[in-house]
Amino acid sequence: MATMNDVAKLAGVSVSTVSYALTGVRPVGEKTRARIQAAMDQLGYQPNAIARSLASRRTRIIALLFPAIERGLSGTALEFVTSAAEAARERGYHLVLWPIGNDEVAETRDLLQQRLADGVLVMEVRLDDPRVTLLQQSSTPFTLIGRTAEPAGLDHADIDxxxxxxxxxxxxxxxxxxxxxxxxxxxxxxxxxxxxxxxxxxxxxxxxxxxxxxxxxxxxxxxxxxxxxxxxxxxxxxxxxxxxxxxxxxxxxxxxxxxxxxxxxxxxxxxxxxxxxxxxxxxxxxxxxxxxxAPGTELGRLGVASLIERIEGNQTEPLHELIPCRLxxxxxxxxxxxxxxxxxxxxxx
Amino acid sequence: MATMNDVAKLAGVSVSTVSYALTGVRPVGEKTRARIQAAMDQLGYQPNAIARSLASRRTRIIALLFPAIERGLSGTALEFVTSAAEAARERGYHLVLWPIGNDEVAETRDLLQQRLADGVLVMEVRLDDPRVTLLQQSSTPFTLIGRTAEPAGLDHADIDxxxxxxxxxxxxxxxxxxxxxxxxxxxxxxxxxxxxxxxxxxxxxxxxxxxxxxxxxxxxxxxxxxxxxxxxxxxxxxxxxxxxxxxxxxxxxxxxxxxxxxxxxxxxxxxxxxxxxxxxxxxxxxxxxxxxxAPGTELGRLGVASLIERIEGNQTEPLHELIPCRLxxxxxxxxxxxxxxxxxxxxxx
DNA sequence: CGTAGATGTCGAAGCGCTTCGACTAAGCGT
DNA sequence: ACGCTTAGTCGAAGCGCTTCGACATCTACG
Incomplete structure (x- = not known):
């Protein structure tokens, strides 16, 4: 598997330049960029997601917290999950599933602390949900699908x-x-x-x-x-x-x-x-x-979009979106x- | 956020010893282990998943390749996804969703090359599925849910x-x-x-x-x-x-x-x-x-279990499991x- | 009693990337 | 002609872990 080092050597530049060409964090000369691109194409290079995450302290993974669902929502729930995964992918993020009950707070905390996810989407939110309290104490950005009794300061999208x-x-x-x-x-x-x-x-x-x-x-x-x-x-x-x-x-x-x-x-x-x-x-x-x-698809896309905005720090206003069902x-x-x-x-x- | 270094210092041992205590790769003295445990408890330590993945070259993430589903399977599909995620979690793995069409081979290849996933679960397998060809060429372990026309050498679980x-x-x-x-x-x-x-x-x-x-x-x-x-x-x-x-x-x-x-x-x-x-x-x-x-739950659990066995190298026989529906x-x-x-x-x- | 093999621990070298500081070469206003 | 910013590049220092080799003890057995 080709690494960034291989690309750098082949293109005759340093690894940092390859990195800048890839991320755009600093400008890269046009000819250099072309040589790097050629090298990447030739090697079929794809950056290693894990190494990138470790170095940048951003995993580009968001977690979906969903209590195993008994309620009959199944059809809508699948739609929601699918659209969330798609929305994440469009933005270069991955969606991981955390099937954890509403009350399994300790498990949730441990998972959060592993720092696998940059942010969390919370499904099946109860009016009084212990997971929300946990998340508020943690430093992890999160967005609710549904809402608590007092959702004023919290990012959330729900059915109207x-x-x-x-x-x-x-x-x-x-x-x-x-x-x-x-x-x-x-x-x-x-x-x-x-x-x-x-x-x-x-x-x-x-x-x-x-x-x-x-x-x-x-x-x-x-x-x-x-x-x-x-x-x-x-x-x-x-x-x-x-x-x-x-x-x-x-x-x-x-x-x-x-x-x-x-x-x-x-x-x-x-x-x-x-x-x-x-x-x-x-x-x-x-x-x-x-x-x-039920606007499952819209909620999924919206929740993911807003969460990513928050993760990337481009969002100031809390998301308060209520979407009615379509007749x-x-x-x-x-x-x-x-x-x-x-x-x-x-x-x- | 506490790191392994913090734990090591607090317990008065080296980081490698902490690592061995955590992974069990080498034996650790009883008293040392106790001190390490105490330090971890005191700091609320959880190992950083990303760093662990990078160093060990094992991400403990498996990907679920699922074409956005139009067919009415929705109920069963959700059951399947949920149970797969649960089975993964029980084994310390994460499940990420890759909503990619059967024919989006290039996208699938890029995702595979990012090395985010140790293995792949393939849903909605067609009798002649280009994704399977791709996976066979790659070095990534995979398990089919469903099967191709000629599934003899491939790990698969399907409805009988x-x-x-x-x-x-x-x-x-x-x-x-x-x-x-x-x-x-x-x-x-x-x-x-x-x-x-x-x-x-x-x-x-x-x-x-x-x-x-x-x-x-x-x-x-x-x-x-x-x-x-x-x-x-x-x-x-x-x-x-x-x-x-x-x-x-x-x-x-x-x-x-x-x-x-x-x-x-x-x-x-x-x-x-x-x-x-x-x-x-x-x-x-x-x-x-x-x-x-439909045995959605069983297929999910079985597929994940077998895939993880294969990833960890404990499996020699290919999985050929056909499960009938329950009357x-x-x-x-x-x-x-x-x-x-x-x-x-x-x-x- | 000598020594082969466990047992238990440490330090150091990475994993493949990002990012920081430093440096050079242009381009600019005055 | 002067400093000053900007573009463009490099080397090196990590990110937080695992794993390798080395070494010191301890046990057991002929």
């Missing part, structure tokens, strides 16, 4: 649950729906302080109340059967319901099946809108689900009862 | 499509089914040389023929609508069909919906068995899908027409 829920409600209200329930993640996720569950729930409550509409929220385990059970319960307790906002893909499938089993036609009689989902999942149902898709209106949302000539839609077209 | 398909057929045949179709991935994946499509297709053909049963195979895009269309076509062309083996989650959901729309009760009239899937996906349907789940019999497979008192099941209970 509030805007997403508002848009979901708007979409249904414009279609004439007034009696809308929210089918969320499990009650356990709520008590565990899982950000999405809590933030989306609060937003749903607020935006429905703002419109003087009744607030109906159900927590539900992530399975089709749990979704069915919840719909059965709702059919009994909320007979005038005409639409469902869901944030739980597995339950959504069950819920739709159960609605149809109750003789509801979708979307003629009943609308379903799944948020923090994806068109891919939407395509798995029939009628094709109207979804609001992909398909076949499970349609005009509600008020649109059937009874009343005009409250807003819009 | 043959055993999986055979078990799927057995399961249905034992239940009394005789007319079984196979719903596979797209025709495009077949012509592109996508291993799973081709191997599963060949196995289905063989095992059905072995049982003197008709071979019905349909390729289908990965969406519910495509699945529905295929079922409509089958209803016309293969009216006596009583069971479906599927390898395409999105299409499976559509297929089931269409079957029910045709008045087929599942599993009373018609059985569906989804292979290379997962119980999690199975739980999204009602009735709950009988699945054969999780749920509610979409039931007795076929022959079990209705007409004929006894061909085998088993």
């Amino acid at each position: 649950f509030d805007a997403t829920v508002r848009e979901a409600i708007d979409h249904l209200v414009e279609l004439g729906h007034r009696s809308i329930a929210f089918l969320s993640h499990s009650a356990a996720s709520q008590t565990a302080g899982y950000g999405p569950t809590i933030r989306a729930g609060e937003s749903f409550e607020k935006h429905m109340a703002d419109r003087n509409l009744p607030v109906v929220i159900r927590h539900c385990d992530d399975s089709a059967d749990a979704g069915r059970a919840t719909v059965r319960e709702l059919a009994a307790s909320q007979p005038d319901l005409t639409a469902l906002v869901t944030m739980n893909d597995a339950a959504t499938f069950g819920a739709m099946a159960e609605l149809m089993a109750h003789g509801q036609r979708i979307p003629e009689d009943f609308s379903v809108l799944s948020i923090v989902s994806s068109p891919k999942v939407g395509a798995m149902s029939h009628p094709r689900l109207t979804t609001m898709s 992909d209106a398909q076949a499970t949302t349609g005009p509600g009862p008020l649109a059937d000539g009874k009343l005009p839609p409250r807003e819009g077209t | 499509f043959d055993a999986t398909v055979r078990e799927a057929i057995d399961h249905l045949v034992e239940l009394g089914h005789r007319s079984i179709a196979f719903l596979s991935h797209s025709a495009a994946s077949q012509t592109a040389g996508y291993g799973p499509t081709i191997r599963a297709g060949e196995s289905f053909e063989k095992h059905m023929a072995d049982r003197n049963l008709p071979v019905v195979i349909r390729h289908c895009d990965d969406s519910a609508d495509a699945g529905r269309a295929t079922v409509r076509e089958l209803a016309a062309s293969q009216p006596d069909l009583t069971a479906l083996v599927t390898m395409n989650d999105a299409a499976t959901f559509g297929a089931m919906a269409e079957l029910m729309a045709h008045g087929q009760r599942i599993p009373e009239d018609f059985s569906v068995l989804s292979i290379v899937s997962s119980p999690k996906v199975g739980a999204m349907s009602h009735p709950r899908l009988t699945t054969m789940s 999780d019999a749920q509610a979409t497979t039931g007795p076929g027409p022959l079990a209705d008192g007409k004929l006894p099941p061909r085998e088993g209970t």
Whole structure:
């Protein structure tokens, strides 16, 4: 394997000049640069990443801290990881995976101290997350995907649950729906302080109340059967319901099946809108689900970009980015009862 | 940040002794070791990963080569990546992600030459994969997840499509089914040389023929609508069909919906068995899908374990591991027409 | 009792790069 | 014509570790 020394000899210059030609830290004469380039081409030279890291005290590696995920986010999570890795690569960085639980603080600290990573991307951030405290004490730059309860001073990018829920409600209200329930993640996720569950729930409550509409929220385990059970319960307790906002893909499938089993036609009689989902999942149902898709790719790219800026010291303002889910209106949302000539839609077209 | 020098001074020994205490390469006296340990604890010392790598010429980093995945494997792929990262961490290795297309050979070569990774795990291997050729020429150890057309000399772990398909057929045949179709991935994946499509297709053909049963195979895009269309076509062309083996989650959901729309009760009239899937996906349907789940976790662990063995030089035999999918019999497979008192099941209970 | 082989420790030489200080040769304003 | 900045280059000193050779002790065995 060719080293910088080999290149230097072949080009008839010193190693430091080769280094400057490579990094651009100091100017290099045009002819010299050409000879160096030729030597590198001839030898097929690639700089040794490790040696470079040791000497420069910059590894160009960022770590992704992700608790092994049980929640059904899988599709989005993979998208996120992939896009983060791509964004890193575009900037000459590498992404390493650290599959460590939220509470394995000691392990995380040890890993940080090995100085393998210049910075850390934190996934699945809880409202109160011990890893964040650790990182604040360390000198390692970090960016949160998600956010703690008090994220003011911290770089973070998260789903804009509030805007997403508002848009979901708007979409249904414009279609004439007034009696809308929210089918969320499990009650356990709520008590565990899982950000999405809590933030989306609060937003749903607020935006429905703002419109003087009744607030109906159900927590539900992530399975089709749990979704069915919840719909059965709702059919009994909320007979005038005409639409469902869901944030739980597995339950959504069950819920739709159960609605149809109750003789509801979708979307003629009943609308379903799944948020923090994806068109891919939407395509798995029939009628094709109207979804609001999680911005996994955007979050990945943004988080990496911001983290690298911070590492390289070009960033002063903390990153506070909230990205709403994108609406992909398909076949499970349609005009509600008020649109059937009874009343005009409250807003819009 | 404490260095090994600090530890050595505090413990009153030389750095080399500290190094030996840490690596165990040479024996260290009991009392000395205790003093070193105490010094490390007191300083909160963690060895610098980069310096260690440079000196030892071993980075303890393995790279995961994965083409950005379009196919619907997402759930399994994430499982795979996670388990690979965990297995690596358990052995003191790090996993870095290299999101590079199958054909980006130059990029892959450059990355390899940077010597960041001691070894490479290759995902989404095609029957004829240029990356494999590249790796064979390089000196970097590698393990395939999947396999090429001629994988004899290469370390690889893959799904045992043959055993999986055979078990799927057995399961249905034992239940009394005789007319079984196979719903596979797209025709495009077949012509592109996508291993799973081709191997599963060949196995289905063989095992059905072995049982003197008709071979019905349909390729289908990965969406519910495509699945529905295929079922409509089958209803016309293969009216006596009583069971479906599927390898395409999105299409499976559509297929089931269409079957029910045709008045087929599942599993009373018609059985569906989804292979290379997962119980999690199975739980999204009602009735709950009988699945054969892809061994993502096992493949990840196995691939990493074998790769590390090879890196460390403890492995002589090439890894040739084929793991079948696990059957999780749920509610979409039931007795076929022959079990209705007409004929006894061909085998088993 | 002599000595071959462990055992235990140290100092020094790198690993392949970056970066600092120093130096020379131009180019510039005044 | 004078210093002064800038461009361009070099040599050497590390970055924080591992590993090699050397050496001093200690044990065991014929």
